[in-house]
Amino acid sequence: MPETNYNMDMAFFVDMQRCIGCHACEMACAECETNGQESMIHVNYVDRAVSVQTTVQVCMHCENPACANVCPADAIHQDDFGVVHSANTPRCIGCSNCVLACPFGVPKKMEEAELMMKCNMCYDRTSAGKKPMCATVCPSQALYYGTHEEIARMRPNSTPVNSFKFGNQEVKTKVYVMMPKGTKQLIVG
Amino acid sequence: MATKNTVSDPQDMPNWKSDFPIQQKKATHVSRREFAKFLALFSGTLALANGVIVIRSLLFPAKPLEGEHYVCQETDVAVGQMFQFKIEGAETIPYILVHLEENEWRAFEQKCTHLTCAVRYRDDLKKIECPCHHGFFSADTGEVLQGPPPRPLPQLQVVIKEGKVYVKEESA
Numbered sequence: 001m002p003e004t005n006y007n008m009d010m011a012f013f014v015d016m017q018r019c020i021g022c023h024a025c026e027m028a029c030a031e032c033e034t035n036g037q038e039s040m041i042h043v044n045y046v047d048r049a050v051s052v053q054t055t056v057q058v059c060m061h062c063e064n065p066a067c068a069n070v071c072p073a074d075a076i077h078q079d080d081f082g083v084v085h086s087a088n089t090p091r092c093i094g095c096s097n098c099v100l101a102c103p104f105g106v107p108k109k110m111e112e113a114e115l116m117m118k119c120n121m122c123y124d125r126t127s128a129g130k131k132p133m134c135a136t137v138c139p140s141q142a143l144y145y146g147t148h149e150e151i152a153r154m155r156p157n158s159t160p161v162n163s164f165k166f167g168n169q170e171v172k173t174k175v176y177v178m179m180p181k182g183t184k185q186l187i188v189g
Numbered sequence: 190m191a192t193k194n195t196v197s198d199p200q201d202m203p204n205w206k207s208d209f210p211i212q213q214k215k216a217t218h219v220s221r222r223e224f225a226k227f228l229a230l231f232s233g234t235l236a237l238a239n240g241v242i243v244i245r246s247l248l249f250p251a252k253p254l255e256g257e258h259y260v261c262q263e264t265d266v267a268v269g270q271m272f273q274f275k276i277e278g279a280e281t282i283p284y285i286l287v288h289l290e291e292n293e294w295r296a297f298e299q300k301c302t303h304l305t306c307a308v309r310y311r312d313d314l315k316k317i318e319c320p321c322h323h324g325f326f327s328a329d330t331g332e333v334l335q336g337p338p339p340r341p342l343p344q345l346q347v348v349i350k351e352g353k354v355y356v357k358e359e360s361a
Contacts, residue, residue: 078212
């Protein structure tokens with residue numbers, strides 16, 4: 001493993017309620033040439049007809065990533081820091097297995113490139129000790145990259161949660177979602 | 190229903206999964222045992238293949254060319270030119286006919302003795318060149334002048350009869 005300055009004390013915190021739908025994260029992400037000028041973060045409208053509420057979806061970097069487990073081409077790997085990397089381009093066959101498997105709907109298939117592309121937590125930046133681009137531009141701190149102490153001080157009424165339950169499947173992630181204080185697990189469906 | 194999301198017990202892990210781990214560290218790790226196995230198999234195969242080549246050449250030595258073979262008309266190849274031809278037999282071997290000077294003809298096997306690239310006659314240098322590794326042979330005798338070829342080019346004797354060019358095995 002090559003030497004990096006990846007800071008394991010830092011974590012990614014997503015607070016959906018703070019998202020104001022400004023798309024700054026998408027714009028910032030799309031400025032990066034390693035993504036091919038495509039945004040790897042997606043802003044979703046919850047129910048646009050009746051609400052202005054938006055949510056933001058960044059790769060959750062699962063501890064046991066479904067995308068990597070279903071990849072038939074061994075193109076998706078998880079590194080020592082728990083970052084699940086985007087598909088290895090020479091290996092990716094564009095089968096979309098990962099797109100279907102991801103419980104968070106993160107990987108997207110870029111039809112023009114016949115490749116899956118997803119967030120790699122700005123590995124070029126985080127491995128150099130910097131923060132992911134989306135977290136640095138978010139004006140409402142819906143996306144926050146920092147230490148657990150910082151987030152506990154800033155959001156005393158919220159708890160970071162990284163455990164999800166999709167039916168019978170339990171998913172633990174590297175990225176935290178801010179939930180009301182006392183929440184242990186997010187049960188989805 | 191108990192869900193087996195994480196395969197913690199290595200016994201439960203199917204082969205395809207342990208062969209293609211999703212962890213970068215495991216995927217790029219080569220164990221000493223694997224490396225030794227690869228090394229033994231690879232060098233073993235090489236040694237075996239070398240042995241097979243030696244045995245084959247001892248059991249089935251190359252047969253000398255029998256009789257004279259017609260190549261072309263004398264007028265077809267100008268001085269300083271080369272002519273490619275093949276002699277069909279148990280194995281088809283490509284040759285080159287070189288018209289060095291007036292009434293000076295040479296015929297060589299076209300396969301370089303180094304790695305069997307096709308050699309060609311360079312009239313500007315008056316040498317036979319193998320372009321792959323810049324090996325040079327004498328256009329007169331086929332001797333190696335320069336480069337990696339280990340042996341001279343096998344030569345055939347050229348016979349001219351009534352304006353027609355024939356080749357035959359060199360008489361000792």
